[in-house]
Amino acid sequence: MNRIKNAKKQTVDGILFLQGVFKTDCDKIEDFFHERLLHGNTTTAKYYDKIPLTFTNIDDWPKTTNLLCRNCNRVPKARPWFEPQSIAPISRGYIGKLISSKDLVRKHISHDYCMNVKGVFCTANCVMRYTLTNSKDLSDRLNKIQMLLILHEIFTGRTVTNIEPSPVATEMIQYGGLLSEADYQKKIDDINTTKHSSENFVSSCKAYFSQLALDD
Numbered sequence: 001m002n003r004i005k006n007a008k009k010q011t012v013d014g015i016l017f018l019q020g021v022f023k024t025d026c027d028k029i030e031d032f033f034h035e036r037l038l039h040g041n042t043t044t045a046k047y048y049d050k051i052p053l054t055f056t057n058i059d060d061w062p063k064t065t066n067l068l069c070r071n072c073n074r075v076p077k078a079r080p081w082f083e084p085q086s087i088a089p090i091s092r093g094y095i096g097k098l099i100s101s102k103d104l105v106r107k108h109i110s111h112d113y114c115m116n117v118k119g120v121f122c123t124a125n126c127v128m129r130y131t132l133t134n135s136k137d138l139s140d141r142l143n144k145i146q147m148l149l150i151l152h153e154i155f156t157g158r159t160v161t162n163i164e165p166s167p168v169a170t171e172m173i174q175y176g177g178l179l180s181e182a183d184y185q186k187k188i189d190d191i192n193t194t195k196h197s198s199e200n201f202v203s204s205c206k207a208y209f210s211q212l213a214l215d216d
């Protein structure tokens, strides 16, 4: 390349002559683009964290992540939540053994069971919103809510009977709504500090069991 830059230039009838430079001194256009594709992109690639496929205990769970909340598209400010898909026994001591309902009590969950993980969420409220919106039927919804309540207990050490859903994400200004991200967070904080009844959950349960009765 330097040879080309330093060559004596002469133009005759619009044709450029470079003294001492030959065709073989020039890079092929294909090589030029290939090189640019390999090394020419100066944009720094963004690397995203990975979330484990299963949750086994709080100590091994990531404390932060740069992944976005599946419900509101904000980056979680604390330990990322997930939507539990199922609770399964882990192999320690239970291989091939059926788990009795007596064994499936909350205090064993962090030790002998794992939860299959879906998604990343900034709060339990966003998990709840996602579950209410996306569960395939009432039974699926109730199961996931029950598992979320267990997860809440593991994450926070507090037992609750209901978790209020986040406001719908489209209330934020980036979706044409009125709430800034800070306003959206404030709404979540407010619903968590306000004493709520477990009305929604109880009414869902009632609806589910009356449907079962009708099916029989």
Ligand SMILES: [Zn+2]
Pocket: 069, 070, 071, 072, 073, 074, 121, 122, 123, 126, 166
């Ligand atoms: Zn969120």
